[in-house]
Amino acid sequence: MTTNVTAYAAPAAKAPLERTTIPRRAVGEHDVLIEIKYAGICHSDIHQARDEWGGATFPMVPGHEIAGIVAEVGSGVTKYAVGDRVGVGCMVDSCRECDNCRAGQEQYCTGGGMIGTYNATGRDGEPTYGGYSTHIVVDEAYVLRIPEGVALDAAAPLLCAGITVYSPLRHWNAGPGKKVAVVGMGGLGHMAVKIAHALGAEVTVLSQSLRKKDDGLKLGADHFHATSDPATFQELAGSFDLIVNTVSANLDVDAFLGLLKLDGAMVNVGAPENPSSFNVFSLLTARRTLAGSMIGGIRETQEMLDFCAEHGLGAEIELIGADQINEAYERVLASDVRYRFVIDIASLRD
Numbered sequence: 001m002t003t004n005v006t007a008y009a010a011p012a013a014k015a016p017l018e019r020t021t022i023p024r025r026a027v028g029e030h031d032v033l034i035e036i037k038y039a040g041i042c043h044s045d046i047h048q049a050r051d052e053w054g055g056a057t058f059p060m061v062p063g064h065e066i067a068g069i070v071a072e073v074g075s076g077v078t079k080y081a082v083g084d085r086v087g088v089g090c091m092v093d094s095c096r097e098c099d100n101c102r103a104g105q106e107q108y109c110t111g112g113g114m115i116g117t118y119n120a121t122g123r124d125g126e127p128t129y130g131g132y133s134t135h136i137v138v139d140e141a142y143v144l145r146i147p148e149g150v151a152l153d154a155a156a157p158l159l160c161a162g163i164t165v166y167s168p169l170r171h172w173n174a175g176p177g178k179k180v181a182v183v184g185m186g187g188l189g190h191m192a193v194k195i196a197h198a199l200g201a202e203v204t205v206l207s208q209s210l211r212k213k214d215d216g217l218k219l220g221a222d223h224f225h226a227t228s229d230p231a232t233f234q235e236l237a238g239s240f241d242l243i244v245n246t247v248s249a250n251l252d253v254d255a256f257l258g259l260l261k262l263d264g265a266m267v268n269v270g271a272p273e274n275p276s277s278f279n280v281f282s283l284l285t286a287r288r289t290l291a292g293s294m295i296g297g298i299r300e301t302q303e304m305l306d307f308c309a310e311h312g313l314g315a316e317i318e319l320i321g322a323d324q325i326n327e328a329y330e331r332v333l334a335s336d337v338r339y340r341f342v343i344d345i346a347s348l349r350d
């Protein structure tokens with residue numbers, strides 16, 4: 001039997017989000033019912049609620065940075081018990097059988113693709129609805145444990161922003177002796193600074209202006225440069241092992257590739273709307289790599305949460321009520337947030 005729960009939904013593309021109710025499936029054998037406490041607002045929530053990537057289905061309940069408490073478990077659940085602190089990120093299922101799923105890289109599932117936490121179709125054929133709601137039912141295999149050591153509200157953004165930067169930092173071996181540049185210091189970028197610093201890398205922020213310099217240095221950056229200043233690109237030429245580009249606007253790719261040393265890699269985690277181009281000479285003159293990376297698998301997401309808790313890392317957040325979601329969207333688009341909006345789901349329970 002499905003249960004109706006309170007949620008905030010976009011009724012149609014570009015329409016303001018409004019309070020409504022949505023169905024949640026009955027708790028199955030391997031399911032966990034989560035009482036959601038906090039949900040982060042990711043830039044991709046806005047893209048999808050406004051159907052900017054195409055193919056969106058409505059009504060849409062966004063939210064894939066979910067933190068809460070287990071309220072009920074199915075009879076076959078072994079990993080979680082009522083009262084546990086848990087999270088859900090960008091996916092709630094995948095085929096579980098392809099090579100990538102078996103390797104714990106479910107986000108790259110080739111057996112039909114990962115099933116998104118919202119704006120997707122679940123295994124039961126019903127639309128999936130995200131975290132801007134009071135409860136969610138998820139198979140335990142796609143639920144994460146949030147360790148003590150990180151507050152639930154600051155943990156919520158780790159489920160997308162945190163893993164999106166942790167995965168490439170680990171894959172490209174950010175650590176002691178490595179020089180890492182983070183392009184952009186928003187929701188993703190500020191977590192990249194914290195995590196790269198905790199991994200032991202020397203961290204440089206490349207931001208449009210020096211407006212966030214004090215924050216950047218406080219969060220763990222060793223250096224902070226403005227990309228609006230052409231001198232930055234001369235001064236830092238050939239100096240980084242890794243550049244994590246969190247910006248979703250189109251950049252001068254050649255200029256950034258020029259900042260990499262021999263065998264350096266530039267990894268894109270933001271998704272610009274338009275294609276970008278670059279000169280292949282920018283790669284071959286120093287055996288450089290231009291790459292992309294998308295969130296992380298379930299195993300690695302748990303590793304990230306454990307790492308963040310161990311190092312006392314959470315997101316810098318601005319807590320809002322559900323009735324401020326539409327206003328928050330406008331502020332995200334204006335880059336007017338330091339550094340992540342998190343919805344206090346208690347505001348939906350009144």
Ligand SMILES: [Zn+2]
Nearest residue numbers: 042044160161
């Ligand atoms: Zn996201």
Ligand SMILES: [Zn+2]
Nearest residue numbers: 095098101109
């Ligand atoms: Zn798969």
